[in-house]
Amino acid sequence: MLALPMIALAGNIKSPNGNIEVKFSVDNTGRPVYEMTYKGREVIKPSHLGLELAKDKHASKGMDETNLIDGFSIAKEETSTFDETWRPVWGETATIRNHYNELAATLLQADTKREILIRFRVYDDGVGFRYEFPQQQALNYFLIQEERTEFAMAGDHKAWWLPGDYDTQEQETQETRLSEIRECMKKAVNWNNSSVAIFSETGVQTSLQMKSQDGLYINIHEAACQDYATMHLELVDDQTKAFTTKLGGGSNAYTPSPKPSAYPLPQPFTFVSHLTPDATGLKGAMQTPCETPWRTVMVSDDARDMLANNLILNLNEPCKIEDTSWIHPTKYCGVWWEMIVGKSSWNYTDDFPSIKLDKIDWNSVKPNGRHAANNEKVKRYIDFAAKNGLDEVLVEGWNVGWEDWANMWKRDVFDFVTPYPDFDIKMLNEYAHSKGVKILMHHETSSSSQNYERHIKEAFELMNKYGYDAVKTGYVGDIIPRGDHHYSQSMNNHYLYVVKEAAKHHIMINAHEATRPTGLCRTWPNLVGNESARGTEYEAFGGSNPDHTCILPFTRLQGGPMDYTPGIFVTKLSEWSDNPSWARITLAGSLALYLTMYSPLQMAADLPENYEKFDDAFQFIRDVACDWDDSKYLEAEPGDYITVARKAKGTDNWFIGGKCDENGHTSVIKLDFLDKGRKYECTIYADAKGAHYETNPQAYTISKRVVKAGDILKLKEAPGGGFAVSLIAK
Numbered sequence: 001m002l003a004l005p006m007i008a009l010a011g012n013i014k015s016p017n018g019n020i021e022v023k024f025s026v027d028n029t030g031r032p033v034y035e036m037t038y039k040g041r042e043v044i045k046p047s048h049l050g051l052e053l054a055k056d057k058h059a060s061k062g063m064d065e066t067n068l069i070d071g072f073s074i075a076k077e078e079t080s081t082f083d084e085t086w087r088p089v090w091g092e093t094a095t096i097r098n099h100y101n102e103l104a105a106t107l108l109q110a111d112t113k114r115e116i117l118i119r120f121r122v123y124d125d126g127v128g129f130r131y132e133f134p135q136q137q138a139l140n141y142f143l144i145q146e147e148r149t150e151f152a153m154a155g156d157h158k159a160w161w162l163p164g165d166y167d168t169q170e171q172e173t174q175e176t177r178l179s180e181i182r183e184c185m186k187k188a189v190n191w192n193n194s195s196v197a198i199f200s201e202t203g204v205q206t207s208l209q210m211k212s213q214d215g216l217y218i219n220i221h222e223a224a225c226q227d228y229a230t231m232h233l234e235l236v237d238d239q240t241k242a243f244t245t246k247l248g249g250g251s252n253a254y255t256p257s258p259k260p261s262a263y264p265l266p267q268p269f270t271f272v273s274h275l276t277p278d279a280t281g282l283k284g285a286m287q288t289p290c291e292t293p294w295r296t297v298m299v300s301d302d303a304r305d306m307l308a309n310n311l312i313l314n315l316n317e318p319c320k321i322e323d324t325s326w327i328h329p330t331k332y333c334g335v336w337w338e339m340i341v342g343k344s345s346w347n348y349t350d351d352f353p354s355i356k357l358d359k360i361d362w363n364s365v366k367p368n369g370r371h372a373a374n375n376e377k378v379k380r381y382i383d384f385a386a387k388n389g390l391d392e393v394l395v396e397g398w399n400v401g402w403e404d405w406a407n408m409w410k411r412d413v414f415d416f417v418t419p420y421p422d423f424d425i426k427m428l429n430e431y432a433h434s435k436g437v438k439i440l441m442h443h444e445t446s447s448s449s450q451n452y453e454r455h456i457k458e459a460f461e462l463m464n465k466y467g468y469d470a471v472k473t474g475y476v477g478d479i480i481p482r483g484d485h486h487y488s489q490s491m492n493n494h495y496l497y498v499v500k501e502a503a504k505h506h507i508m509i510n511a512h513e514a515t516r517p518t519g520l521c522r523t524w525p526n527l528v529g530n531e532s533a534r535g536t537e538y539e540a541f542g543g544s545n546p547d548h549t550c551i552l553p554f555t556r557l558q559g560g561p562m563d564y565t566p567g568i569f570v571t572k573l574s575e576w577s578d579n580p581s582w583a584r585i586t587l588a589g590s591l592a593l594y595l596t597m598y599s600p601l602q603m604a605a606d607l608p609e610n611y612e613k614f615d616d617a618f619q620f621i622r623d624v625a626c627d628w629d630d631s632k633y634l635e636a637e638p639g640d641y642i643t644v645a646r647k648a649k650g651t652d653n654w655f656i657g658g659k660c661d662e663n664g665h666t667s668v669i670k671l672d673f674l675d676k677g678r679k680y681e682c683t684i685y686a687d688a689k690g691a692h693y694e695t696n697p698q699a700y701t702i703s704k705r706v707v708k709a710g711d712i713l714k715l716k717e718a719p720g721g722g723f724a725v726s727l728i729a730k
Contacts, residue, residue: 044297133291217638393438411448456498564599671707
């Protein structure tokens with residue numbers, strides 16, 4: 001590890017390999033400005049930095065009326081370099097190099113005597129920068145009206161984007177030019193989601209993946225978002241009129257505040273940061289000393305580099321958990337998919353339109369006969385997990401309260417400790433442990449965060465009592481306290497509070513419908529998974545396009561692993577339920593997701609009886625690891641195809657997965673990453689001739705051969721398909 005002074009031109013700093021350069025200055029109005037190039041090509045054109053403050057009735061006179069936008073001069077600049085190699089608790093590789101050059105510019109606002117520091121860290125594969133606020137007499141407590149960070153694009157790039165939304169990422173990614181975002185916005189929104197808060201016709205979410213006309217891959221996101229609101233991006237285009245557009249779509253449409261008239265709009269194709277508000281409309285309440293999350297820009301002329309990028313993790317603090325021996329990657333199945341599809345129910349009875357937990361004698365209630373979390377069914381899943389080497393069994397709907405859980409803004413919906421009469425928590429845990437399996441807890445909060453915090457101590461103590469070591473949390477619906485949003489500063493604080501409390505109890509967290517990840521899993525590695533995107537469940541709600549899983553690794557997964565819940569074998573749901581939907585993927589493509597959709601927490605999401613019909617293909621799910629010593633991205637193009645090879649932790653075995661869009665793909669794989677002089681038993685699970693995600697999804701072949709380093713595999717992926725390969729060292 002090195003931290004050495006450097007000599008550099010004032011305001012200029014380059015990456016260690018010299019490919020990326022950042023220039024920083026203040027303009028003639030005292031506004032901070034930065035720009036960024038890659039191999040001499042424009043990535044970020046000159047762009048302003050700053051924050052707009054809100055008026056605070058408690059502030060001293062005049063102190064709340066001056067923005068942290070202009071009137072600055074550079075008081076001091078310091079440069080340094082840093083180089084370390086660290087070991088993640090779990091991950092895609094056994095070690096990660098954290099190597100950057102840094103510029104720290106201290107700015108002084110002469111009229112107010114306020115001081116801020118803007119820190120840039122320049123890596124070979126991108127840049128991170130943030131605002132830091134030292135403790136000072138002139139700036140103590142302050143409120144944020146809006147952050148005004150700009151990202152001026154050099155052209156009308158192709159972009160893979162989600163509609164900007166304060167409450168959900170469960171949308172399908174759009175692929176358009178920047179200039180086409182506005183016209184596509186309304187039809188891009190999933191207005192039927194349980195919680196929708198669209199703020200602009202040109203607002204998009206991060207992680208935003210783009211590709212320039214001259215072949216640069218550019219990604220904008222954020223890292224280490226804590227005690228701060230989640231950032232969105234608002235595009236300035238030729239039709240922008242002070243950012244006051246109101247979208248259609250019912251009561252969940254929002255009108256943003258106008259931009260301050262004192263500052264002109266930036267040039268077209270510039271993104272401006274847009275923070276998620278709290279229930280009062282404010283974007284942040286700060287007390288110095290403090291800092292914002294890192295704003296990140298990744299860049300490369302090779303799409304594979306975007307997937308192998310560790311910028312987000314490196315910008316987070318090192319692990320804060322002293323003993324991590326209890327944190328382990330997990331492969332699981334669960335009582336879940338049949339409820340998502342609609343065949344079974346989470347609720348125990350249909351007799352009550354609403355319930356109060358302390359007013360019902362559950363032993364005298366008439367069951368509806370469709371409740372899935374019952375002793376017999378759970379034992380069936382435990383047996384299946386034990387037989388097939390799966391670590392845990394998720395059970396949703398085990399606890400009382402599901403009868404009216406989705407009603408809007410019900411505060412006291414669950415207590416997280418009381419099981420339904422047909423779920424014997426003690427017996428089932430003893431049965432699971434006797435089989436070498438654990439049960440994975442489920443805590444659906446129904447977005448009542450205060451209720452969860454009131455009960456969390458007793459809930460985690462119950463888990464400790466019965467040997468649960470992981471919990472899937474959920475935040476479906478509008479946030480309580482009412483008017484708040486999923487991605488606000490207060491809710492981001494809540495999610496991290498849950499992770500920290502869980503760590504005290506040696507519990508791993510898999511959060512669904514929470515804020516999108518920003519690499520905090522490095523600091524708190526018990527955060528083993530998040531959903532925070534459109535997952536497999538949407539295959540039961542009408543489906544996702546085949547290219548969906550070829551985009552998510554470039555966007556959502558940049559901030560951390562996703563519990564995508566892969567592994568659907570029977571893709572036409574009408575074969576075993578009344579649901580007419582069908583998953584837009586082949587069976588071989590489903591196997592590929594265990595490699596291409598990285599996560600240390602992987603679910604075998606289909607029903608045991610569906611896997612038993614295809615036991616030979618299920619062998620890959622038995623075999624595939626979910627923790628890795630090395631990863632090699634072999635092929636990649638956003639929205640088209642991804643091929644990755646991974647070396648299983650602590651072994652010499654490799655696994656390869658390839659997934660493609662609706663157009664199909666021919667993959668040519670050079671096995672030059674294998675150990676020379678060694679042979680490998682190679683098993684290939686591939687789409688059969690004539691396979692197609694629409695017409696013939698279950699057509700697959702399994703072939704075996706012996707391979708060595710330097711051999712080449714040529715595999716044809718069907719439309720919406722893929723392949724999976726295991727390479728077991730001999």
